[in-house]
Amino acid sequence: MATVDDSAAQDADIRIPLVDFSCWDKGSQEERLKIAQNLVAACKTVGFVYIVNHDISPDKLSQAFSWSKKFFDLSPEQKLSAPHPEGSSAHRGYSWPGLEKVSQVMSDKDDPELAKKLRQITDYKESYDIGSDQDVYQPNVWIPEETLPGFRAFMTEFYWECFAAASNILRAIAIGIGLEEDYLLKIHSGHNNQLRLLHYPPLPAAALESEQFARMPAHTDWSSITMLFQDDVGGLEVEDINRLGYFVPATTIKNAIVMNVGDLLQRWSNDELRSTSHRVTLPPLSDRFAGADRMVSERYSIPYFLAPDVTSVVECLPTCVSDEKPARYLPITQGEYNRMRSQMHYPDKATEPGTGAAY
Template sequence: MASTSESMIPVVDFAKWTSGGSSRLQIAQDIVAACKKVGFVYIVNHPVPDHLVDEAFLWSRLFFDLPQEDKLKAPHPEGWAVHRGYSWPGLEKVSQAISTTNDQERAQQLREVPDIKESYDIGSDQNSSQPNQWIPDEVLPGFRDFMLRFYWECFVAGGEILRALAIGLELEDENYLLEKHSGHNNQLRLLNYPPVPAETLENDRAARCPAHTDWSSITLLFQDDCGGLEVQDVASPGKFVPATPIKNAIVMNVGDLLQRWSNDHLRSTSHRVTLPPLSDRFEGEQRMTRRRFSIPYFLAPDPDSVIACIPSCMGADEPAKYEPITQAGYNQMRASMQY
């Protein structure tokens, strides 16, 4: 297992995962070690073909380049219960501070700093409680078919990573985590961060995506070469380090639900999107930021799955910290402040 020199996020080569034996065990142990220490890991040579990752970014650009009236033909429904469709800049405010503060005045101040990004959320077409909001096929022919294909390709990769986590956690059944994930409760998100004057971000008049943790089991993130993703330095609270882009790598991170599931053995680490780290990422006299694209894929257990402490993460001297809860119950508990 290696680390990038700048971010110190470990890099795990998944190429030998299918070969079995000691290589498979070592990969599993390396991923779990990263999830315990940092909560983030780069995974290279993963099961999602590089050409599909490239094509996903192409389709994402084509979608966000559509006229606004076309994107609004698939609007995100009101409220938090259904997380699908197009969210225009300023609709969503992601902030850990908002969801944890009891100070309503402070929460309102945070909400007044808009997140300058737009997104499009996709799920399984077989999830009746989270129905997809598709733009008409004639607006962008081929978009729907590709995105559903990419959605399930990401689940294949995510399933293998869940198996690796189970092995690294010394569970007897490598499907212990995966069996609670049918794939129908996952979420594929396309993200576009438009160019903005760097000064508006530096002076907190706008944000890209403030510091937060994810709610899910794990997140798989594909990012372009722009930069801007930062991960909290677990050794220095309040300090963030860049998650420098690696071409076609998955940036995998632990979500809050898996942290709870693992009795806090695995770490759900705060992260944010802000200014890219290099001055040459800015353009013109206004120091405009480059346009940034990223594609996260959130893996979540099925809604009726009961999430109780993983057996290998507790014992006589370490009882379970959390009561069992269904995924739906946990999601409801966390979701009310999102929109």
């Protein structure tokens, strides 16, 4: 089992494992195999893992959060110079509070009443989504260079540094489940990934407690894997695999990657690797509230979603299928799967900034 950092999940029913990648680049074959085995063990049991001593420097992470704050400090008019496209086919540009609704419901058409009920609770967050500039399916929507000089150049560089770190994680997973090191990378060119800057504005704790607003409702990710960088405010919670519906804090470890298995990798692995539900809600510590209104501190996080190329076919991996455990899923392209999962998150028509109401 991977090394556990007890301070990272004190008093929790589950422990999120911690895997040290310091020996990955120059370690022996045995050391690399051990890292891979520990990582896969965490993916099979919890579905979440802290990764430390990865290739993204603390200085680069500090710069990324600084640029994120600069972006969200812009005026609404400046941020809306790069609006998220209408509908759910592209995840690029700026999404204002109330536009996106995170949910496990696949589509408004599957359960219209439930979808309508879920949309009555606004996800009080704003985001800015970035992809590869070579992605012809989801073109980037950049704010003008004069609005925030240097932003595009930094985020483009950071996007590819994240892909390099994610590539090592995919290599380790492949080794850990008995595949050739680059097996999974063959259909992960990096051009179908998503870098997301997330800002949760401050709001009264009572607004979350009464479910007038949500920060990020419980969900699983659609990707192969997600790498998350978070500030020290807290609020990320992971579902206890032994008590479904019960969530425990994923406490921040400075500069660590919080990596989790996505639904596609669970599907790929024939359910051997676990895509675990998680959410963002009230931070666990009382000192995160301030003033008579018990204002919840603002929170910043940066997830990076790693996905296969759009036309690639996802089918159960050869080492995860046997006569005793036949394939549970039919093959599907990443593009087909993405369309199926994205329909609920964004309405068919754009919504008015700040209201969450269709116009």
